Amino acid sequence: MSEHDTLRLHVPEPTGRPGCQTDFSYLKVARAGEVRRPPTDTAPADTTDLAHTLIRVLDEEHKAVGPWDPQADPQLLRRGLRAMMKTRIFDTRMQIAQRQKKISFYMQCLGEEAIACAHALALYHGDMCFPTYRQQGLLLSRDDVSMVDMMCQLMSNEHDLVKGRQLPVMYSFKRAGFFTISGNLATQFIQAVGWAMASAIKNDTKIASAWIGDGATAEADFHTALTFAHVYRAPVILNVVNNQWAISTFQAIAGGEATTFAARGVGCGIASLRVDGNDFLAVLAASRWAAERARSNLGPTLIEWVTYRAGAHSTSDDPTKYRPADDWQRFPLGDPIVRLKGHLMNIGAWSDQEHSQVQAELEADVAAAQKEAERYGSLLDGHIPPIESMFEDVYKDMPPHLQDQLQQARAGV
Amino acid sequence: MTMIQALRSAMDVMMERDPNVVIFGQDVGYFGGVFRCTEGLQAKYGKSRVFDAPISEGGIVGAAVGMAAYGLRPVVEIQFADYFYPASDQIVSEAARLRYRSAGDFTAPLTIRMPCGGGIYGGQTHSQSPEALFTHVCGIRTVMPSNPVDAKGLLIASIENDDPVIFLEPKRLYNGPFDGHHDRPIVPWSKHALGEVPEGYYSLPLDSAAVFRPGKDLTVLAYGTMVWVCEAAAQETGIDAEIIDLRTLWPLDLHTIVESVKKTGRCVVVHEATRTSGFGAELVSLVQEHCFYHLEAPIERVAGWDTPYPHALEWAYFPGPERVGQAFKRAMED
Numbered sequence: 142m143s144e145h146d147t148l149r150l151h152v153p154e155p156t157g158r159p160g161c162q163t164d165f166s167y168l169k170v171a172r173a174g175e176v177r178r179p180p181t182d183t184a185p186a187d188t189t190d191l192a193h194t195l196i197r198v199l200d201e202e203h204k205a206v207g208p209w210d211p212q213a214d215p216q217l218l219r220r221g222l223r224a225m226m227k228t229r230i231f232d233t234r235m236q237i238a239q240r241q242k243k244i245s246f247y248m249q250c251l252g253e254e255a256i257a258c259a260h261a262l263a264l265y266h267g268d269m270c271f272p273t274y275r276q277q278g279l280l281l282s283r284d285d286v287s288m289v290d291m292m293c294q295l296m297s298n299e300h301d302l303v304k305g306r307q308l309p310v311m312y313s314f315k316r317a318g319f320f321t322i323s324g325n326l327a328t329q330f331i332q333a334v335g336w337a338m339a340s341a342i343k344n345d346t347k348i349a350s351a352w353i354g355d356g357a358t359a360e361a362d363f364h365t366a367l368t369f370a371h372v373y374r375a376p377v378i379l380n381v382v383n384n385q386w387a388i389s390t391f392q393a394i395a396g397g398e399a400t401t402f403a404a405r406g407v408g409c410g411i412a413s414l415r416v417d418g419n420d421f422l423a424v425l426a427a428s429r430w431a432a433e434r435a436r437s438n439l440g441p442t443l444i445e446w447v448t449y450r451a452g453a454h455s456t457s458d459d460p461t462k463y464r465p466a467d468d469w470q471r472f473p474l475g476d477p478i479v480r481l482k483g484h485l486m487n488i489g490a491w492s493d494q495e496h497s498q499v500q501a502e503l504e505a506d507v508a509a510a511q512k513e514a515e516r517y518g519s520l521l522d523g524h525i526p527p528i529e530s531m532f533e534d535v536y537k538d539m540p541p542h543l544q545d546q547l548q549q550a551r552a553g554v
Numbered sequence: 555m556t557m558i559q560a561l562r563s564a565m566d567v568m569m570e571r572d573p574n575v576v577i578f579g580q581d582v583g584y585f586g587g588v589f590r591c592t593e594g595l596q597a598k599y600g601k602s603r604v605f606d607a608p609i610s611e612g613g614i615v616g617a618a619v620g621m622a623a624y625g626l627r628p629v630v631e632i633q634f635a636d637y638f639y640p641a642s643d644q645i646v647s648e649a650a651r652l653r654y655r656s657a658g659d660f661t662a663p664l665t666i667r668m669p670c671g672g673g674i675y676g677g678q679t680h681s682q683s684p685e686a687l688f689t690h691v692c693g694i695r696t697v698m699p700s701n702p703v704d705a706k707g708l709l710i711a712s713i714e715n716d717d718p719v720i721f722l723e724p725k726r727l728y729n730g731p732f733d734g735h736h737d738r739p740i741v742p743w744s745k746h747a748l749g750e751v752p753e754g755y756y757s758l759p760l761d762s763a764a765v766f767r768p769g770k771d772l773t774v775l776a777y778g779t780m781v782w783v784c785e786a787a788a789q790e791t792g793i794d795a796e797i798i799d800l801r802t803l804w805p806l807d808l809h810t811i812v813e814s815v816k817k818t819g820r821c822v823v824v825h826e827a828t829r830t831s832g833f834g835a836e837l838v839s840l841v842q843e844h845c846f847y848h849l850e851a852p853i854e855r856v857a858g859w860d861t862p863y864p865h866a867l868e869w870a871y872f873p874g875p876e877r878v879g880q881a882f883k884r885a886m887e888d
Binding site for chain 2: 269271302304306307311313314315320321324325328332333334335336337338339340341342343349361362365368369372534535536537540541542
């Protein structure tokens with residue numbers, strides 16, 4: 142007879158399932174302004190407390206408080222709000238386009254707009270982001286990336302810059318510092334570290350920004366990225382977007398129970414922050430802090446952005462099957478657009494009237510872009526790239542066996 | 555030069571010529587590699603261009619893909635081909651597809667060196683020949699030299715090539731040719747013409763096979779160590795085999811293969827790797843498609859057995875000259 146009870150397997154569960162309420166106390170939300178801001182040359186081990194708390198700037202009244210207030214120019218914040226609004230409108234419109242069968246698939250970033258849109262402001266031209274499929278804000282916050290180009294990718298039409306080879310949302314915009322998106326999760330995280338190492342090898346001044354979701358941190362490439370970034374002190378920002386959900390799987394199943402994703406960074410010897418991802422000012426400040434570290438040869442920074450995936454995982458997903466329908470309304474960190482708007486109105490840099498006006502302008506811009514993109518056709522009406530584009534770019538030059546196969550494909554063999 | 559020295563010379567030449575070439579992998583820096591292939595390179599080019607890596611194959615290849623996307627030309631080493639599996643996702647899903655999925659926006663001009671092959675009592679995880687796992691992947695090139703002269707020329711060409719290259723090095727051939735007669739003393743490369751490797755830069759094309767031994771009775775398709783085993787088998791059976799050293803497995807030199815089989819009318823495919831779905835199956839299929847009316851006998855295939863690579867039964871597993879010779883005879887009988 143054993144003196145112990147039999148062993149039991151622990152399988153984490155979210156507190157909220159359809160028909161009940163989520164208990165968000167697991168988030169460990171700190172009060173705005175209460176978390177310290179250390180100098181950028183702080184030792185990684187000294188960021189332990191910052192990896193277990195939550196850096197926030199905007200308080201309940203939308204006032205900017207505490208040492209992480211980036212003291213940003215209101216003009217910059219107005220641009221940021223506009224970028225978030227543009228991202229959300231673009232998403233809404235493309236979600237509808239999918240429902241109308243104009244595109245085959247789509248993924249929104251509803252509720253996560255602040256992270257990409259504010260982070261983009263901390264980067265310089267030439268820095269390279271290694272995004273997942275949910276950082277469209279990096280592109281939509283820029284004026285030099287055309288929404289028409291993005292939509293043509295979504296439509297896989299003759300104007301698609303990646304020639305109809307990729308699923309919608311898998312953009313590639315090298316000139317905008319946006320690395321080609323892969324369907325294979327986490328692969329880009331270590332690639333970003335390699336890119337940053339290359340920049341250091343060449344004594345360049347550019348930095349890399351790596352992106353991953355909470356669920357994908359369980360992939361091996363998350364760990365290789367942290368190890369390599371630490372070993373070689375790579376100039377990279379390692380962004381973990383913790384939106385609480387990996388499709389239907391609560392972040393506790395990814396290893397988030399009773400710990401944080403930021404804590405992983407500290408364990409690997411990387412300075413780490415845990416930040417309110419729905420607080421535009423906090424995102425901007427933390428991103429600038431991490432970018433400054435990277436640019437100053439002080440090494441990598443890991444940032445866990447705490448946010449909530451307000452929408453469905455994708456157009457192929459129905460979240461009401463696994464979580465409460467009103468979950469986002471109850472999420473304690475709110476809506477990033479509402480919060481920045483509130484702040485700008487507080488400081489007299491925005492108004493309801495301007496908000497409506499910008500909203501209408503952006504809706505018109507997105508609609509116009511969609512109209513133009515639709516002129517180039519889509520997958521569904523057969524206006525797709527020519528057959529040779531299927532065989533090109535497999536190799537730099539088309540080898541004989543692919544030339545043969547192209548001829549066969551043309552002949553319908 | 556030995557094959558080790560030839561490979562090191564190729565890397566030295568390319569480090570000198572192209573400041574974007576960087577080398578890293580497990581033990582390749584200070585120590586110069588467990589097989590000495592990178593000896594002295596860190597001292598010559600510095601730690602920012604030749605450096606040791608953590609034991610993480612996925613990390614090594616993944617970081618190399620990122621470096622290549624930046625514009626470098628990484629040459630990375632996986633210590634044994636048997637250990638590339640953790641890097642499979644980065645090789646198949648990323649390196650091989652980067653150019654295609656981004657329509658040329660990003661490319662991955664990297665070379666992944668891995669010592670492969672058996673015949674060294676390496677047991678299960680120091681003997682494998684995983685080439686078929688690479689030749690099946692569209693977007694990468696798979697190369698395997700059989701001698702020092704080719705090793706240097708092909709490695710230089712691989713590093714210069716803008717496509718990702720899997721460069722498989724038969725470690726049994728590192729110090730001298732090996733014909734499968736494990737009971738005889740090894741002859742070093744210094745006693746062989748193919749050990750006379752030119753100093754400086756030269757490259758060999760990545761789409762060209764070599765007629766290793768001209769012959770008229772039958773065509774043998776082989777690569778790596780098996781080229782030497784096949785030569786011994788030809789000598790011992792007296793069959794005038796035309797041995798083609800494929801050198802580049804995929805994309806391959808179909809023309810040389812087809813011309814030879816059309817001439818001889820018979821074909822034997824030989825590799826160390828396990829038989830089922832091995833690269834030999836693709837070779838058999840190509841010969842059948844392109845030479846059907848010229849074939850006078852079924853295509854023979856000699857390969858490793860469909861088992862993991864054993865330790866004690868090394869020589870019952872390794873396709874030696876006796877087994878290969880029997881296949882030659884069968885091919886001649888029909």
